[in-house]
Amino acid sequence: MAIGRDPNYWTNPQDIYPERFLNSSIDYKGTNFEYVPFGSGRRMCPSMLFGMANVRLGLANLLFHFDWKLPVRLQHLDLTKDSGISVSSKQLLRLISIAASN
Numbered sequence: 432m433a434i435g436r437d438p439n440y441w442t443n444p445q446d447i448y449p450e451r452f453l454n455s456s457i458d459y460k461g462t463n464f465e466y467v468p469f470g471s472g473r474r475m476c477p478s479m480l481f482g483m484a485n486v487r488l489g490l491a492n493l494l495f496h497f498d499w500k501l502p503v504r505l506q507h508l509d510l511t512k513d514s515g516i517s518v519s520s521k522q523l524l525r526l527i528s529i530a531a532s533n
């Protein structure tokens with residue numbers, strides 16, 4: 432089981448529910464061991480800040496320039512995991528982009 436999906440620490444861990452992080456004290460910086468996207472301790476990712484800046488910059492640009500829709504209902508997304516060294520989805524996540532009018 433992936434650390435970030437342990438039901439001992441997360442309510443409905445398989446659900447897509449980003450709001451779970453609102454008003455939560457859990458962050459990604461390596462001291463909350465139920466959520467360690469960059470690892471923790473002396474071997475944790477040395478590029479955490481660079482990585483976060485790039486994720487935020489890319490995401491902000493995509494959200495600024497496009498409106499996004501799912502082709503299926505959120506509940507119908509197939510979240511089956513692929514096997515491998517890191518967690519990824521077996522099915523591609525397909526989205527519909529609509530040029531924003533800003």
Ligand code: HEM
Nearest residue numbers: 467468469470471473474475476477478479481482483486
């Ligand atoms: C969002 C982007 C990134 C994520 C989620 C991420 C995540 C991780 C994770 C989980 C580890 C293993 C930590 C551990 O063993 O405890 C790691 C290690 C590492 N990452 Fe990243 N990383 C990201 C971006 C980057 C970038 C952009 C670079 C380089 C420019 C980088 C360089 C490294 C290096 C060199 C290590 C090995 C550190 C060591 O073993 O001492 N990472 N990263």
